[in-house]
Amino acid sequence: MSLLELQSVSKRFGGLTANQDVSFSLEKGQIVGLIGPNGAGKTTLFNCVAGYFPPSAGSITLEGQPIAGLPPEACARAGVGRTFQIARTFTSMTAAENVLSGALLRERKLRKAREAAMRWLAFVNLDRFADKPSGSMTISEQRRLAVARALATEPKLLLMDEVMAGLNPSEVRETVDVVLKIRDQGIACLIVEHVLEGIMPIADKIVVLDRGAKIAEGPPAEVSRDPAVIHAYLGDE
Ligand SMILES: Nc1ncnc2c1ncn2[C@@H]1O[C@H](COP(=O)(O)OP(=O)(O)O)[C@@H](O)[C@H]1O
Ligand SMILES: [Mg+2]
Known part of the structure; x- marks a missing residue:
């Protein structure tokens, strides 16, 4: 199949x-x-x-x-996870919060969802931006952030x-x-x-x-x- x-x-x-x-x-x-x-x-x-x-x-x-x-x-x-053609990250939220919004689809416990978000941020090589607003990232970084958010939905x-x-x-x-x-x-x-x-x-x-x-x-x-x-x-x- x-x-x-x-x-x-x-x-x-x-x-x-x-x-x-x-x-x-x-x-x-x-x-x-x-x-x-x-x-x-x-x-x-x-x-x-x-x-x-x-x-x-x-x-x-x-x-x-x-x-x-x-x-x-x-x-x-x-x-089915997805990213959008126009990278829509929530620019006033931190990178970690952006990925957290994906992780919460599967994990209701905030602490565990945060841990998952951090793992996916590191997976796309963006852990250094965890506490920075996503609006401060380059286009390339924001695209990878959108990928991490989608990955966090497993x-x-x-x-x-x-x-x-x-x-x-x-x-x-x-x-x-x-x-x-x-x-x-x-x-x-x-x-x-x-x-x-x-x-x-x-x-x-x-x-x-x-x-x-x-x-x-x-x-x-x-x-x-x-x-x-x-x-x-x-x-x-
Ligand atoms: N929501 C929509 N309402 C009306 N037409 C749409 C809509 N979305 C896409 N289209 C039309 O469908 C066609 C294919 O668009 P799209 O799927 O965006 O192409 P691509 O991503 O390959 O560039 C285009 O003619 C576009 O104008
Ligand atoms: Mg298109």
């Missing part, structure tokens, strides 16, 4: 079809990259998997259990939406190292990424969306020489 399975997922907003019949699966321990041009429907698909929108059609299962249409909190409890599957966008090469490397560490914990990663040099070397599989539909799926090397993918990215030139 796959960890995550999407079957013919479609999402329509009025007359606009943001996702059209998207099917793919993701196995435990895998890193899967979800790529495609702007407006391809990547974030919308994340929102369907994480419970922010019900799909208009199709099924989504996590370890065989249907999750499509469940509200976000229920998807999080089922084991996901089986972590959805990351463009966590490498706008980072310099050394920040991309640091984030890639964190993704590999997450995978080594047995947590599967589904990653929307425009920074192809970040995702291509570490992904087990790449799924390509264009105008809502899946146009390719396979190992990174295969997908990156697929004429349909090249055309979607570069157009006719």
